[in-house]
Amino acid sequence: MFPDLNSILSSSPDNFREREFILLSDRQADASFLIHHYLTFYLRARCKVCFLGLVQSFSHYSVVSQRLGVNLNQAKEKGQLVFLEGLKASPRVLLNEDTSDTTHTFDYLRSPCAELRGLFEFVCNSLSQGGSEAGGEPWAPPVLIIDDLSVLLSLGVSAGAILDFTHYCQATVCSQLQGSIVALVRCDDEEWDEESSSYLLKALTHQCSLSLRVEGLSTGYCRDIHGQVEIWRRGRAEENQRRVFQYKVHDKGASFFAPGTSRAVL
Amino acid sequence: MLLEVSERTQFGGVVIIRDTSSYSGRHLLKYYINCALKREEDVHVLGFEVPEQELRAGLDSNYMHLFHFHNAYIDPLGWTKQSSFTVKQFNTADVTRLVREIQHAKASILVIDSLSWVIRHHNPVAICQQLQELKRGGSVRMIFGLLHTDLHQQGIVDSISHLASTVISVTSVNHAHNAVAKTMHRKKSGKVMREEEFFTVKDDLTLSVEKRPSQSGHVQMQPDTKADPMSNLTFNLRLSEVERVAKEKVALPFVFSQEKKSALLKQSQGSGRIIYEPDASDDFDEEDPDDDLDV
Numbered sequence: 001m002f003p004d005l006n007s008i009l010s011s012s013p014d015n016f017r018e019r020e021f022i023l024l025s026d027r028q029a030d031a032s033f034l035i036h037h038y039l040t041f042y043l044r045a046r047c048k049v050c051f052l053g054l055v056q057s058f059s060h061y062s063v064v065s066q067r068l069g070v071n072l073n074q075a076k077e078k079g080q081l082v083f084l085e086g087l088k089a090s091p092r093v094l095l096n097e098d099t100s101d102t103t104h105t106f107d108y109l110r111s112p113c114a115e116l117r118g119l120f121e122f123v124c125n126s127l128s129q130g131g132s133e134a135g136g137e138p139w140a141p142p143v144l145i146i147d148d149l150s151v152l153l154s155l156g157v158s159a160g161a162i163l164d165f166t167h168y169c170q171a172t173v174c175s176q177l178q179g180s181i182v183a184l185v186r187c188d189d190e191e192w193d194e195e196s197s198s199y200l201l202k203a204l205t206h207q208c209s210l211s212l213r214v215e216g217l218s219t220g221y222c223r224d225i226h227g228q229v230e231i232w233r234r235g236r237a238e239e240n241q242r243r244v245f246q247y248k249v250h251d252k253g254a255s256f257f258a259p260g261t262s263r264a265v266l
Numbered sequence: 267m268l269l270e271v272s273e274r275t276q277f278g279g280v281v282i283i284r285d286t287s288s289y290s291g292r293h294l295l296k297y298y299i300n301c302a303l304k305r306e307e308d309v310h311v312l313g314f315e316v317p318e319q320e321l322r323a324g325l326d327s328n329y330m331h332l333f334h335f336h337n338a339y340i341d342p343l344g345w346t347k348q349s350s351f352t353v354k355q356f357n358t359a360d361v362t363r364l365v366r367e368i369q370h371a372k373a374s375i376l377v378i379d380s381l382s383w384v385i386r387h388h389n390p391v392a393i394c395q396q397l398q399e400l401k402r403g404g405s406v407r408m409i410f411g412l413l414h415t416d417l418h419q420q421g422i423v424d425s426i427s428h429l430a431s432t433v434i435s436v437t438s439v440n441h442a443h444n445a446v447a448k449t450m451h452r453k454k455s456g457k458v459m460r461e462e463e464f465f466t467v468k469d470d471l472t473l474s475v476e477k478r479p480s481q482s483g484h485v486q487m488q489p490d491t492k493a494d495p496m497s498n499l500t501f502n503l504r505l506s507e508v509e510r511v512a513k514e515k516v517a518l519p520f521v522f523s524q525e526k527k528s529a530l531l532k533q534s535q536g537s538g539r540i541i542y543e544p545d546a547s548d549d550f551d552e553e554d555p556d557d558d559l560d561v
Contacts, residue, residue, distance in 0.1 A: 117345055124346075160386050164343060171340050175317045194419075202416050205287040207315075234290070
């Protein structure tokens with residue numbers, strides 16, 4: 001996790017808001033460093049995490065989390081982390097080789113049924129079981145992390161089906177289980193139509209409680225500043241505020257600073 | 267006009283609150299729900315988008331027995347078999363039955379949060395039909411609907427707005443918690459009234475309306491009393507009457523006025539006549555090529 005970001009959001013592993021729907025998005029930049037932040041943050045906070053890894057393998061996240069000080073293998077063994085390896089399982093499902101019960105989770109890969117109900121049931125089962133650490137203390141409220149939702153659009157799932165899925169996840173994880181959701185949506189600069197990722201992003205913005213939008217700098221590539229992130233807390237009438245920070249990703253973390261105050265400039 | 271919307275006593279009114287992701291119209295919607303509760307009317311909410319406790323927060327607790335939340339948030343599509351109200355039940359018959367089942371007070375208000383959710387799962391034409399039937403059905407006095415304009419095509423937004431007697435579009439002002447509402451109200455006589463107001467809805471659901479924002483981001487207009495620029499000069503720029511008349515008489519050099527035109531077109535008598543005798547190979551056309559010019 002990134003200490004800079006924690007202080008900006010006024011949260012820490014001991015003290016964070018519950019029932020949040022955090023929407024991460026990017027446009028011509030890569031917001032996946034924020035996914036690593038939230039994964040390590042919630043694991044440090046002793047939450048039970050269900051991670052839907054649809055674009056990278058488990059070892060990728062494991063290596064990065066190691067650098068941030070969290071051991072994913074250990075978390076998996078303890079039962080704290082439930083990891084869905086989308087990349088590994090998809091070819092087996094597509095080629096009809098896997099005949100176990102779990103293929104219901106990947107129903108969205110089979111046409112004509114492009115529904116995410118199976119995936120939702122997987123999430124439900126992994127998070128509602130509760131469970132506890134070996135020492136007997138129950139885990140903190142569950143967290144669902146999705147990396148990422150826009151790849152589902154490319155796999156043939158309609159935007160409406162994705163929105164139904166996120167609605168159900170929010171109803172179950174946030175309202176019933178008092179947990180949080182972190183979801184990443186990646187946008188290209190495509191035309192706005194009802195099946196594009198921009199539409200998905202707009203619809204999810206209505207639902208979310210905190211939105212972090214990552215963009216490259218409008219002036220182009222810079223070695224010392226990798227981009228800017230707009231942090232927008234939605235929700236209650238008096239809380240509506242947007243703040244912009246610039247960031248730089250290092251080997252072992254990322255630093256965030258107010259625009260124009262990069263260490264290379266000052 | 268924002269404050270008057272809930273006070274109208276006509277039957278069959280439809281109010282659509284249109285919002286975008288930059289400012290949620292739900293705060294205004296909750297204000298109207300609160301007003302209806304205080305007037306002791308039954309409020310039936312078809313809640314698709316937010317959970318019950320979020321919608322209840324801030325409402326007047328003395329009238330909670332009149333607030334009926336039909337939970338379509340937990341299981342709107344029947345996936346977990348815990349559904350209380352599914353999106354498929356959004357039709358005139360089912361909604362009317364729901365409203366009539368619990369009718370304590372004199373009139374009922376129906377609130378749909380939100381119409382955008384319903385449009386995603388139903389044909390927009392069917393929704394328009396059902397809203398029209400509910401409007402005329404007589405079981406509800408007013409229908410309030412929340413619509414997210416940035417999630418639909420313009421045609422769908424316009425069709426639904428067309429059904430409404432009042433359309434309130436809310437947007438944020440400079441990302442602050444002030445917002446501006448453009449209200450359009452269509453009276454039964456056909457007259458359309460429009461108004462633009464700045465408003466804020468606080469957490470306790472009090473609405474404050476201003477004509478212009480408290481921190482105006484606009485530049486102040488120049489004061490009307492201008493100083494006379496010709497008063498403190500060392501030379502004289504003013505014109506006397508004679509000078510002013512002479513000035514107005516001057517013919518400007520490149521302006522094509524009536525006098526110049528007649529001077530140019532006047533045929534000169536005497537000297538200056540041109541006599542042209544064409545050769546055998548000349549193609550002499552008697553027609554004037556400039557005949558069609560309107561000079």
